[in-house]
Amino acid sequence: MQIDWDEFFESGKQCLPVRQYEKNLLDTLPIGSKIVDLGCGDGSLGIEVIKRNLIYLGVDYSDSALKNAAAKLKIYPSTHQLIKADINKLSLDERLINSDVIFLRCILAHIDDKKNLLETVKKLLSPNGKIFILSPIRPADVEQNQDLKRISMVENEI
Secondary structure, X not given: OOOOHHHHHHOOOOOOOOOHHHHHHHHOOOOXXXXXXXXXXXXHHHHXXXXXXXXXXXXXXXXHXXXXXXXXXXXXXXXXXXXXXXXXXXXXXXXXOOEEEEEEEOOHHHOOOHHHHHHXXXXXXXXXEEEEEEOOEOOHHXXXXXXXXXXXXXXXXX
8 A cells, every 4th residue: 555655744644652662772772872763754753862862863755754853853952864765765875874773663564675675774783783673563354444554564574
């Protein structure tokens, strides 16, 4: 299912709230760690990253998402950058290299070549870097729930 992400964010819809376990992970990182948020959407994760004095790089290809993220993040004085890029064609952008943690929150269901993306992500990590993947798994009986279907995968897609 192809989603028009500009329309999605223009309609006022938002990303999933940042979960406590994501906050707990961020709390373990040293100040100044570089965090990349692939498919950053409205920048919700960025707020939590910035509050902890971590460096935030949000990546999305939706102009509306990046606009919403910029508005949300401008009130926080810190180091952050928003980058327009198609995650399906992610390159070894020098700004993303040596990342301490790369988040993929609810985006894998929208990636054409998951293996290629994960190989690229691995190359972007610092030597002790980590990948955080959040991808809800939906049982086959909720195929009709479009909101859940939009962000999730069935088990055999992983």
